[in-house]
Amino acid sequence: MTTVNPNAGRLRRRKRLQKWFANSGWYVILISFALITVIPFLWTALMSVRPNSASVFRPARPPEIIPYPGLIGWGYGQREAQAEGEYTALPWDSSLPEGTQHGWWRNYTNTFAEVFQNVGLAQFSFPATTVNYYRVWTDVNLPAYFFNSFVVAISVVLLQLFTCSLAAYPLAKMRFRGRDAIFYLILSTLIFPEQLTLIPSFIISVNVLGLGNTLQGLIIPFGANAFGIFLLRQTYQSIPDELIEAARIDGASEMGIWWRILLPLIRPGLATLAIFSFIGSWNSFLWPLLMIRQENLYTLPLGLAFLEGAFTGNLRTVAAGIIVATVPIIIVFLMFQRQFVRGLSGAVKG
Amino acid sequence: MVSTPYPGSPDPLAAEAIAQGKRRRERRRTLTAYGFLLPSFVFFFIFLIIPLITVVYLSFTNYNIVTAPQWVGMDNYTRLFQDPLFWRGLRNSFIYLVVTPILITLSIALAIVVNRKLRGIFVFRTIYYIPAVTSVVAVGMIFEIVFAEPSGLINGVLLALGWIERPLNFLTHPDSTLISVMLVTIWRGIGFYMVIFLAALQAVPEELYEAAAIDGANRFQQHLYITVPGIRPAIIFVAIISSISALKVFEEIFVMTDGSAGVLDSALTLMFYLYRQGFVNLNAGYAAAIAVIFTIVTLGFSIANLRFLERGSRDNR
Missing domain, CATH: 1.20.5 (Single alpha-helices involved in coiled-coils or other helix-helix interfaces)
Known part of the structure; x- marks a missing residue:
């Protein structure tokens, strides 16, 4: 027995190794495509932490692609930190101009440059900095854009959840005259590109309803969603009729059934719709571009698009803005990806 | 009774x-x-x-959004058909349709790869989907930085390797602007359509592949004769939605050309022209006529897609 066991272990290990080799071709494909997907993001991130100087690629020298902490901090006083190597401005610091925000900056360049020199990576490394992030956060009104985008996206989600979950219920679970006709009418609106109605919608929103230059103007036109109705109708259909019948016999009103029994049951569908409409609203550009004129009402994509105007030629700060605007939505996606993928597949199968 | x-x-x-x-x-x-x-x-x-x-x-009026519209009959349409910029927009929108078959092929191939039961496959699926949730504006700006001349990612690497002498003009040459933007659309779309095809693939019964393998079909033949017919509804769906979004492309071009539609309007699409006429030049009536033509083109294309792909499926049966 004692001789068999190590053999078995070796065999198993070899088998695993063989499997790995058999699959390695697939992993090469997977990894190279993942690189194609990720590298543009990484490149942007790399640009966003570079100090405002020299390019990554230098003639006859290796590219600088490994960042190490350089000028790190937040607030007023980067220049002093850069000059003195280390600088911590405190609220009572008399060298601060009157009324400026105090900050905290330290220049780690020398400390870490030495470390990288010792490892032999000095050629590839460069001092990373948070200057671009601080600048983009203060010089343009990025917090306001964030706030606006968030308010608009959350409002659109709540409104659509309300209207779509109401409308999908009778279409899935009640029998009444004209039901199928209405359903197919709603579905057929998906065929029309929204650009067809762009001009009249704009005129109605601005000239008739007075929604021009308001955040409401970015919310109300998206109050109903044909795709959402379609999606939730499918979710309702998975609920057994007996449940609703039983509630009706118990004397519950349709409104009560909807609110107390059905809504909790269709939560997965609601989550899918919520994330779809959140991302759709968060990323929408053309409509806000038309509706919003005032800078303090910009949503994030608008602010981003005009960032280049604010920092002409300074791609590093623009890159920092892109990263700040993109990371939250990626985090939201990673948190809810299961609902997301399920919703997409469900919509296709239906 | x-x-x-x-x-x-x-x-x-x-x-x-x-x-x-x-x-x-x-x-x-x-x-x-x-x-x-x-x-x-x-x-x-x-x-x-x-x-x-x-x-x-x-679309039958002269309207500048401020004063009341005036009826002009077919005037907008006759002017439109003599407008060289309209024809360029139409041509560019049709050129943009090239992304559809490329997207379908690539995303089916990718879906087949990620449908394999490999360790860590979920991580890859998630990574591939990230561009789809990133806003078009952010993606456009990311690629402005990637395409930048001479120190962007692509030009920088190629110059450093000595493969090229002068930086490639991705967004600053009339011939290449539209193609560069199309590359970005493909990059952003693959993951999204991959998920759709993946869902369809998982519904194709596995026994079919085994039976085909016994009959001596190689892997490529298996996919051609089993996968493609098996996921035909998904292909139709993707063909329609991706060709609609290709025809209506606007945001990518607006962002990557800084609102100019490229050098000499070289990347002007129908949607961009609609935006410019309606909201920059304030010719809302004219823009409405563009919208109507645009919708007819789009609907025609969707119906043609449906007919063509449906007929294919009937022949196979």
């Missing part, structure tokens, strides 16, 4: 009363149903049905 609810019921009057009650209940149920539909209907009415009618009317 109303049918008796209980076949054995001897009393016709009772039956009539029951039927009446039933009708009343039915009416109330219909009312309730429409009550549930009302909130959505209000939004659809204001922001979809009225605009649909209005846009057709506006």
Whole structure:
């Protein structure tokens, strides 16, 4: 027995190794495509932490692609930190101009440059900095854009959840005259590109309803969603009729059934719709571009698009803005990806 | 005559009363149903049905959004057909359609790869989907930085390797701007369509592949004769939605050309022209005519897609 066991272990290990080799071709494909997907993001991130100087690629020298902490901090006083190597401005610091925000900056360049020199990576490394992030956060009104985008996206989600979950219920679970006709009418609106109605919608929103230059103007036109109705109708259909019948016999009103029994049951569908409409609203550009004129009402994509105007030629700060605007939505996606993928597949199968 | 609810019921009057009650209940149920539909209907009415009618009317008028529209008959359409920029927009929108077959091929291939049961495959699926949730604006700007001259990612690497002498003009040459933007659309779309095809692939029964393998079909043949017909509904769906979004492309171009439609309007698409006429030059009537033509083109294309791909599936059976 004692001789068999190590053999078995070796065999198993070899088998695993063989499997790995058999699959390695697939992993090469997977990894190279993942690189194609990720590298543009990484490149942007790399640009966003570079100090405002020299390019990554230098003639006859290796590219600088490994960042190490350089000028790190937040607030007023980067220049002093850069000059003195280390600088911590405190609220009572008399060298601060009157009324400026105090900050905290330290220049780690020398400390870490030495470390990288010792490892032999000095050629590839460069001092990373948070200057671009601080600048983009203060010089343009990025917090306001964030706030606006968030308010608009959350409002659109709540409104659509309300209207779509109401409308999908009778279409899935009640029998009444004209039901199928209405359903197919709603579905057929998906065929029309929204650009067809762009001009009249704009005129109605601005000239008739007075929604021009308001955040409401970015919310109300998206109050109903044909795709959402379609999606939730499918979710309702998975609920057994007996449940609703039983509630009706118990004397519950349709409104009560909807609110107390059905809504909790269709939560997965609601989550899918919520994330779809959140991302759709968060990323929408053309409509806000038309509706919003005032800078303090910009949503994030608008602010981003005009960032280049604010920092002409300074791609590093623009890159920092892109990263700040993109990371939250990626985090939201990673948190809810299961609902997301399920919703997409469900919509296709239906 | 109303049918008796209980076949054995001897009393016709009772039956009539029951039927009446039933009708009343039915009416109330219909009312309730429409009550549930009302909130959505209000939004659809204001922001979809009225605009649909209005846009057709506006396309026959001269309208600058501020003063009242003036009826001009077919004027906008005749002007449109003599407008070289309109034809360029139409041509560029059709050129943009090239992304559709590329996207379908690449995303089916990728879906087949990520459908394999490999360790860590979920991580890859998630990574591939990230561009789809990133806003078009952010993606466009990321690629402006990637395409930058001379120190962007691609030009920088190629110059450093000495493969090129002068930086490639991705976004600063009339011939290449549209192609560069198309590359970005493909990059952003693959993951999204991959998920759709993945869902369709998982519904294809595995036994079919085993049977084909026994019959001596190689892997490529298996995919050609089993996968492609098996996921045909998904292919039709993707063909339609991706060609619609290719025809209506605007945001990518707006962002990557800084709102200019490229050097000498070289990347002007139909949607971009609509935006420019309607909201920059304030020719809303003219823009409405573009919108109508655009919709006819889009609908025609969707129907053609449907016909073509459906016929293919009938032939196979």
